[in-house]
Amino acid sequence: MLIAKVYITLKKGILDPQGKAVKGALYSLGYEEVKEVRVGKYIELTFEDGDLSLLKDKVDEMCKKILTNPIIEDYTFEIVEG
Template structure:
C-alpha cells in the first residue's frame, strides 16, 4: 500500500502574513538567524493502490483540483510505502 504525503505552501511571490508573524515571534525569542518563515499545510493520504505511477498521476490531479489553489499556492508530494 502507498501513502502520499502532500505539502502545500504559499508561493514565493505571495506575502505570508502568518509566516511573518512567526518570524517576528522567533526573533523576539532570540532566534535571530531566522531569515524567513513560511507556513504551510501537511496532508497524509492513504491510497488503496500499489501502483506508483498511477498514484502520482492521481495525486497530481488531486492537488491541481482541490488540495492546492495554484493562484497562491505551490504543492509537492512524496509517495511512500506503508
C-alpha cells in the same frame, strides 16, 4: 499501504502574514538567525498498494483540482510505503 505526503506552500512572492508573525515570535525569543518563515500545509493521503505511476498522476490531479489553489499556492508530494 502507500502514503502520499503533500506539502503546500504559498507561492514565492505572495505575502505570508502567518510566516511573518511566526518569524517575529522567533526573533523575540532570540532566534535571530532565522531569515524567513513560510507557513504551509501538510496533507497525508493513504492508499491500498497499487501502481505507483498511476497513483502519482492521481495525486497530482487531486492537488491541482482541490487540494491547492494554483493562483496562490505551490505543492510538492512524495509517495512512501506505509
